Every structure is written in structure tokens, then in C-alpha cells.
Amino acid sequence: MYSKIRNAFLMLSLAFVTACSSALYMPTSVDADRAGVSTERLIVGRTLYISKCGSCHNLHLPEQYTQKQWLKVMPAMQKKARITDEESKQITDFLLTRSKTE
Numbered sequence: 191m192y193s194k195i196r197n198a199f200l201m202l203s204l205a206f207v208t209a210c211s212s213a214l215y216m217p218t219s220v221d222a223d224r225a226g227v228s229t230e231r232l233i234v235g236r237t238l239y240i241s242k243c244g245s246c247h248n249l250h251l252p253e254q255y256t257q258k259q260w261l262k263v264m265p266a267m268q269k270k271a272r273i274t275d276e277e278s279k280q281i282t283d284f285l286l287t288r289s290k291t292e
Contacts, residue, residue, distance in 0.1 A: 253290060
């Protein structure tokens with residue numbers, strides 16, 4: 191019985207992460223120019239956000255929070271997710287590119 195409940199929960203979680211990840215913007219050269227980084231860096235940040243952050247909880251769209259809010263939450267999440275400083279920076283770059291400025 192426990193395994194059926196666990197499997198159902200995992201399937202629902204996977205469905206939600208997949209649905210949200212498709213709603214996440216795909217970085218463009220315009221986003222990269224605005225952020226002052228490469229498009230590839232933003233794409234890596236998006237991929238890391240989906241795989242590292244989405245493996246533990248529901249993903250939030252970058253525009254749901256301000257830049258200040260993302261900068262506040264990322265250090266704590268970095269420790270919990272056990273991601274490197276570089277991975278954290280790539281995820282942060284992705285999130286800040288389309289987040290609210292205030």
C-alpha cells in the first residue's frame with residue numbers, strides 16, 4: 191500500500207515539474223544581452239533550475255518574485271540542494287533575467 195501511495199505521489203510530482211518546466215521561458219539572445227551573460231549560460235541555469243530545484247519542490251516562475259527575493263532565497267537553497275557556487279550563480283542568472291525588478 192505504501193509503495194502505491196509513494197508511486198502516485200512521485201507521478202504527480204513529475205507531472206507538475208514537467209508542466210512547470212514547459213512554462214519556464216527559454217532564454218533568448220535578448221535575455222542574454224540584458225543580463226550581460228551568454229545565452230548558453232542562461233540555458234544551463236534553466237536546466238539546473240529544473241533538475242536541481244525541481245527535484246525537491248515545485249518550481250516557481252522567475253517573474254513570480256523580485257530580484258531581491260531571489261537573491262535572498264538562493265543561498266539557503268544552495269545549501270539544501272548541495273549545489274556548487276557556480277551552479278548557484280548560473281541558476282541565479284537565469285532567475286534574475288526575467289524576475290521583477292521591484
